[in-house]
Amino acid sequence: MALAAPVAVLVVIGLGAVMSSSSVVAIRGGLDQYAIFERQLLFVAIGIAAMIVTTKIPYQAYARWAPLILMVAIGGLAATQLVGTVRGGSRSWIGIGAFTVQPSEFAKFAVVTYLAAVLARKEGYLGQFSHVALPAIGSLGVVSALVMLQPDLGTTILIVVAAFAVIVASEAPVRHVAALGLASLGGAVFLARAAPYRWQRLTAWFDSTPDILGADLQVHQAQVALGSGGLFGVGLGASRARWSYLPNAHTDFIFAIIGEETGLAGSLTVILFFVFFTVVGAVVAMRASDSFGRLLAIGLVTWLSFQAIVNIGGVVDALPITGVPLPFISVGGSAMIVNLAVVGVLLNIARSGVEPPARRS
Amino acid sequence: MPGRSTPARNLRLVIVLVGILVAWTGLGYRLVGVQALDAARWEASGSAQWVREEALPAVRGTIYDRDGIELAVTVDAVTVVADPSLVTRPRLTARLVAPVVGLKRAELVAKLAADSRFAYVARGISADTADHIERLIERHELTGLSFITEPVRTYPAGTLASQVVGFVMSDTEQGLEGLELVLDEHLTGTPGTQVIERDRFGVPIPQGMYTIEPAVQGADVVLTIDREIQYAAERYLTEALETTGAAAGTVVVQHVATGELLAVASAPGFDPNNRTEISPETVRNRAVADVYEPGSTLKVVTIAAALDEGLVTPSSRFDVPDELLIHDKVYTDTGRTGPEEMTLARIVARSSNIGTIAVQQLLGNRLHHQYLERFGLGESTTSGMPGEAPGQLQPVEQWCSTTCGPSTAIGYRVGVTPLQMAAVFATIANGGVWVQPHIVSEIIPSSGERIVTVPVQRSVISEDTARTMQLMLQGVVDSGTGTRAAVDGYTVGGKTGTTEKWMPEEVRYSATARIASFIGFAPVNDPQVVIAVVLDSPHGDVPGSSPNSLGEYPRFEFGGVSAAPVFASVAEATLHQLGVPPDGS
Numbered sequence: 001m002a003l004a005a006p007v008a009v010l011v012v013i014g015l016g017a018v019m020s021s022s023s024v025v026a027i028r029g030g031l032d033q034y035a036i037f038e039r040q041l042l043f044v045a046i047g048i049a050a051m052i053v054t055t056k057i058p059y060q061a062y063a064r065w066a067p068l069i070l071m072v073a074i075g076g077l078a079a080t081q082l083v084g085t086v087r088g089g090s091r092s093w094i095g096i097g098a099f100t101v102q103p104s105e106f107a108k109f110a111v112v113t114y115l116a117a118v119l120a121r122k123e124g125y126l127g128q129f130s131h132v133a134l135p136a137i138g139s140l141g142v143v144s145a146l147v148m149l150q151p152d153l154g155t156t157i158l159i160v161v162a163a164f165a166v167i168v169a170s171e172a173p174v175r176h177v178a179a180l181g182l183a184s185l186g187g188a189v190f191l192a193r194a195a196p197y198r199w200q201r202l203t204a205w206f207d208s209t210p211d212i213l214g215a216d217l218q219v220h221q222a223q224v225a226l227g228s229g230g231l232f233g234v235g236l237g238a239s240r241a242r243w244s245y246l247p248n249a250h251t252d253f254i255f256a257i258i259g260e261e262t263g264l265a266g267s268l269t270v271i272l273f274f275v276f277f278t279v280v281g282a283v284v285a286m287r288a289s290d291s292f293g294r295l296l297a298i299g300l301v302t303w304l305s306f307q308a309i310v311n312i313g314g315v316v317d318a319l320p321i322t323g324v325p326l327p328f329i330s331v332g333g334s335a336m337i338v339n340l341a342v343v344g345v346l347l348n349i350a351r352s353g354v355e356p357p358a359r360r361s
Numbered sequence: 362m363p364g365r366s367t368p369a370r371n372l373r374l375v376i377v378l379v380g381i382l383v384a385w386t387g388l389g390y391r392l393v394g395v396q397a398l399d400a401a402r403w404e405a406s407g408s409a410q411w412v413r414e415e416a417l418p419a420v421r422g423t424i425y426d427r428d429g430i431e432l433a434v435t436v437d438a439v440t441v442v443a444d445p446s447l448v449t450r451p452r453l454t455a456r457l458v459a460p461v462v463g464l465k466r467a468e469l470v471a472k473l474a475a476d477s478r479f480a481y482v483a484r485g486i487s488a489d490t491a492d493h494i495e496r497l498i499e500r501h502e503l504t505g506l507s508f509i510t511e512p513v514r515t516y517p518a519g520t521l522a523s524q525v526v527g528f529v530m531s532d533t534e535q536g537l538e539g540l541e542l543v544l545d546e547h548l549t550g551t552p553g554t555q556v557i558e559r560d561r562f563g564v565p566i567p568q569g570m571y572t573i574e575p576a577v578q579g580a581d582v583v584l585t586i587d588r589e590i591q592y593a594a595e596r597y598l599t600e601a602l603e604t605t606g607a608a609a610g611t612v613v614v615q616h617v618a619t620g621e622l623l624a625v626a627s628a629p630g631f632d633p634n635n636r637t638e639i640s641p642e643t644v645r646n647r648a649v650a651d652v653y654e655p656g657s658t659l660k661v662v663t664i665a666a667a668l669d670e671g672l673v674t675p676s677s678r679f680d681v682p683d684e685l686l687i688h689d690k691v692y693t694d695t696g697r698t699g700p701e702e703m704t705l706a707r708i709v710a711r712s713s714n715i716g717t718i719a720v721q722q723l724l725g726n727r728l729h730h731q732y733l734e735r736f737g738l739g740e741s742t743t744s745g746m747p748g749e750a751p752g753q754l755q756p757v758e759q760w761c762s763t764t765c766g767p768s769t770a771i772g773y774r775v776g777v778t779p780l781q782m783a784a785v786f787a788t789i790a791n792g793g794v795w796v797q798p799h800i801v802s803e804i805i806p807s808s809g810e811r812i813v814t815v816p817v818q819r820s821v822i823s824e825d826t827a828r829t830m831q832l833m834l835q836g837v838v839d840s841g842t843g844t845r846a847a848v849d850g851y852t853v854g855g856k857t858g859t860t861e862k863w864m865p866e867e868v869r870y871s872a873t874a875r876i877a878s879f880i881g882f883a884p885v886n887d888p889q890v891v892i893a894v895v896l897d898s899p900h901g902d903v904p905g906s907s908p909n910s911l912g913e914y915p916r917f918e919f920g921g922v923s924a925a926p927v928f929a930s931v932a933e934a935t936l937h938q939l940g941v942p943p944d945g946s
Contacts, residue, residue: 024560165377168373168376168377169370169373169374169377170373171370223395223403224403224404224406224407224410225407226392226395226396226403227395227396227399227400227401227402227403227404227406227407228400228403228404228407228408229396229400230396230397230400230404231396231397231400237568238568240407240411240558240566240569241407243411243559243560243561243564243566244560244561244562245407245410245411245560245561259392259395259396263396264392264393264396264397267392267396268389268392271385271388271389271392274385275382275385278378278381278382278385279378279382282374282375282377282378285374286371286374294370294374298374298377302377302381305381305385306381306384309381309384309385309388312388313384313387313388316388316391316392316395317391317395318387318388318391
């Protein structure tokens with residue numbers, strides 16, 4: 001249960017940050033100031049329910065159902081192209097009743113599961129490049145292509161990096177891993193060049209003279225928020241940046257609001273809990289009772305941790321903005337439910353893992 | 362798992378973990394930079410965008426008449442503004458809105474299509490017009506127009522006393538003319554400031570800091586003007602301009618005992634709410650700005666001085682020829698044939714130039730000049746109105762020994778304002794004490810002490826001399842040149858004046874144009890008010906009149922013909938308004 005502790009802390013911090021950061025957006029949208037917060041609370045509840053369910057499901061089942069899971073994910077991504085709705089320039093959502101779901105969240109899980117299943121099953125054949133490359137390139141290629149059609153470069157990168165972590169952790173020879181790595185990097189550069197706005201974001205990030213009213217507005221405002229927070233913050237609920245200065249303050253840039261309200265102390269605390277989660281997750285992988293569990297665990301942990309890095313990296317102006325939410329914290333139903341469900345899967349792997357030798361006292 | 366040990370497999374996991382942890386460390390390092398090392402810079406940048414120091418406008422003070430009726434007041438009016446960047450259909454918008462606000466369509470299109478974020482569409486519009494525009498916006502779904510309230514200076518009394526009150530610049534409410542200009546410092550107040558945190562759209566942030574230094578509202582000003590008397594003065598003056606053909610004119614009504622100016626009227630005038638009529642001619646406060654040669658009305662100074670010095674009495678007799686040659690100048694009396702013996706009273710009633718010159722010869726230049734000065738000529742009365750001229754009174758050392766004294770005695774060579782002359786007559790009516798005429802009764806700041814005007818007073822002639830003068834001036838109205846100034850039920854004293862108009866551009870007197878005046882007071886037994894009427898270039902025969910004994914028809918050029926009736930009308934209205942009991946027949 002060591003894994004649940006950092007997640008619980010992050011979810012609670014997240015709810016507090018959502019309460020503050022979403023209120024202005026809610027009021028501007030003609031809603032009650034707690035409307036978005038209450039909705040997020042509902043998602044957390046659903047996510048916890050999903051986590052309890054996945055904790056009970058023996059993770060080996062995913063290995064068996066991996067191809068089906070991948071098919072469902074691909075079907076969902078394809079559906080976004082047909083019946084999806086556009087938000088923030090990406091066709092990533094499908095409306096179901098009053099809610100919208102984001103199939104790309106599920107696709108991350110699908111790709112990691114599928115690769116972990118294939119690589120664990122083919123452990124004996126990993127010396128042959130085709131056994132690594134075919135499933136990797138096949139599943140990654142199709143999913144990445146569909147996510148890029150939305151278009152969503154951030155999610156694509158996350159999927160590729162998580163898949164890459166699975167491959168690294170497998171028994172595949174180093175040269176094959178390196179070849180796939182280089183291929184992925186080449187693909188990423190190509191995709192970045194392919195769309196002008198993406199290239200603009202990237203060059204804006206490298207540009208030494210920021211355009212604080214244009215391309216760099218969000219990043220600039222995020223630094224203003226973080227800097228205003230100083231060491232100990234301006235106080236809970238006292239953020240100024242959320243008053244329409246910082247766009248997406250309750251979603252992709254929620255970390256800036258945490259930094260503003262709780263200061264360096266608070267923002268480093270969040271980072272420490274992510275690190276805590278990552279380390280515990282890696283330990284879960286090490287103690288997994290089989291190769292699938294090990295690969296699945298490292299893949300899932302890498303996904304969530306790296307997503308947090310990409311998000312926070314964008315907010316602190318260390319990485320380009322890619323538009324991925326901060327796991328366990330940002331407003332968003334699909335992400336919250338899937339993230340908590342993934343924690344459940346990790347908990348299940350941990351539960352059936354090898355117990356550490358008991359210490360003698 | 363053939364050939365691999367657990368530690369070897371875990372090495373791969375550790376590699377992944379270390380990779381991730383390195384990235385996390387990098388972010389932590391970066392955070393320290395933003396939130397600790399560079400924090401101050403970012404915080405300053407943040408404060409600069411949400412902390413606003415804002416001016417709180419001070420409401421301009423109100424100008425009241427003596428009874429508290431508003432003459433100039435600042436109200437909140439609706440103004441329509443546009444954000445051109447949000448106006449999606451400038452042509453349609455302009456076609457619909459331009460006629461409502463009285464703009465040309467092309468003009469409005471240019472405003473709405475401008476590359477800016479702000480433009481005035483119509484300022485200070487009525488509530489009805491605002492409703493109309495609101496309906497247009499709704500029906501046609503016009504975008505980019507919005508309503509704000511702005512302080513607007515309005516003049517509820519319209520043309521009434523407009524040259525006295527003046528007006529402000531419409532954008533800034535800064536005084537431009539009249540009392541709005543001279544009292545600007547009092548009326549303006551001091552703007553306050555507030556420091557407030559606002560969101561990106563300008564809405565105050567609830568838990569933000571807030572400090573306020575409130576504005577000090579402008580002081581209110583109470584004038585001595587009586588709205589009813591002012592109205593009567595303007596009405597009869599404007600009528601006189603029509604009947605006599607005068608180009609311009611002025612009426613001053615001064616309260617005798619206090620020096621309060623009950624009316625200061627100038628015509629032609631303007632409506633400060635409608636600036637299109639404004640020109641130097643209409644804005645001119647002629648009572649203080651116009652300098653003219655007073656003519657016969659100034660004879661009262663000569664006569665009063667001689668009486669006060671004990672040189673003459675009302676019954677003193679003078680042989681008055683019908684022509685008098687002094688040096689190179691021939692003086693005549695209007696309507697005279699042959700020499701005549703006259704009493705001083707008769708000289709005054711007949712307004713004899715030659716008789717008055719005889720009195721001046723007894724008085725001498727030095728004393729004459731002294732009295733002119735003591736009656737307040739040659740210097741501004743400092744009534745409080747802007748643009749007040751001092752007039753012209755040459756130092757006695759520069760007077761020639763021949764014609765200077767005689768010409769001055771009959772009201773030439775001296776430049777006066779109508780207000781100065783009103784004050785001269787008020788001195789006679791007030792038992793010999795000159796009281797500073799003034800327009801501001803008191804200034805009432807929003808906090809602190811009221812500033813009440815205390816007029817300067819000085820004794821000029823003895824009470825006996827003043828009383829003698831009053832009675833002689835009554836004779837002018839009863840049986841002299843000023844009979845048209847008589848008021849039913851009241852005794853009236855006064856003096857007519859008719860002078861050739863000096864043409865400064867041509868450096869000569871006009872052959873035809875005259876300045877006609879009548880200045881008088883009532884009731885004679887207890888003088889309450891002095892009224893000065895000065896008309897610029899009245900002309901023509903009086904319709905339906907009969908000739909005098911010499912066969913001369915009365916002409917409007919004469920003060921007794923054109924100005925005296927205006928005096929009578931204004932005096933009647935004034936005495937009724939003040940509730941002065943009748944004392945005559």
